[in-house]
Amino acid sequence: MMKKSLLVGILAVSVSFYSCQKSENSESHHDSDGHHAEEMHHEAEESAEAVIGVAEVVPGMYGAAITESDAIALADLVPVVEEKGTYEGKIIGEIKEVCTKKGCWLTMDLPSGESMRVTFKDYGFFVPTNSQGCPMVLEGVATCTETDVETLKHFAEDQGKSQEEIDAIVAPKKEITFEATGVVIMDKA
Numbered sequence: 001m002m003k004k005s006l007l008v009g010i011l012a013v014s015v016s017f018y019s020c021q022k023s024e025n026s027e028s029h030h031d032s033d034g035h036h037a038e039e040m041h042h043e044a045e046e047s048a049e050a051v052i053g054v055a056e057v058v059p060g061m062y063g064a065a066i067t068e069s070d071a072i073a074l075a076d077l078v079p080v081v082e083e084k085g086t087y088e089g090k091i092i093g094e095i096k097e098v099c100t101k102k103g104c105w106l107t108m109d110l111p112s113g114e115s116m117r118v119t120f121k122d123y124g125f126f127v128p129t130n131s132q133g134c135p136m137v138l139e140g141v142a143t144c145t146e147t148d149v150e151t152l153k154h155f156a157e158d159q160g161k162s163q164e165e166i167d168a169i170v171a172p173k174k175e176i177t178f179e180a181t182g183v184v185i186m187d188k189a
């Protein structure tokens with residue numbers, strides 16, 4: 001029985017690895033901001049390990065193990081990124097929206113009222129799709145970037161926006177983005 005379970009696990013990892021390699025070698029690609037094309041973005045959905053979806057218990061650690069110490073507030077992040085173009089370290093904030101497909105990105109509200117999109121390094125982990133409103137600490141790199149129209153439309157589709165809202169996206173957007181290596185999601189207050 002144990003050999004059979006081990007064989008099934010190895011097979012699942014192999015299929016998942018092969019699918020990702022196949023995607024990277026086909027027309028699927030990362031754009032200049034590290035976002036995934038539609039084909040790669042949802043290809044791993046069939047792998048049980050890749051799908052997070054709705055979680056019964058949302059609080060926890062996702063990605064690399066990190067601590068909550070030394071995290072700065074979003075209000076402190078913005079001026080650093082605007083001045084230097086980048087920030088590497090930890091930030092603290094609240095999850096506003098999450099990719100409804102499988103939790104492969106999230107957004108946070110910046111003090112200006114704009115949203116900051118958070119993606120996960122190397123598409124290596126996801127967060128629960130029902131984690132909106134939870135406080136969290138992230139570790140990674142924030143940068144000023146310009147997100148292209150195709151990627152903005154893709155994100156709007158992931159959010160479940162209407163076709164009319166998606167079609168209304170006609171220009172790239174300058175924004176602060178964050179690529180996280182680890183996330184700690186905490187209980188809602």
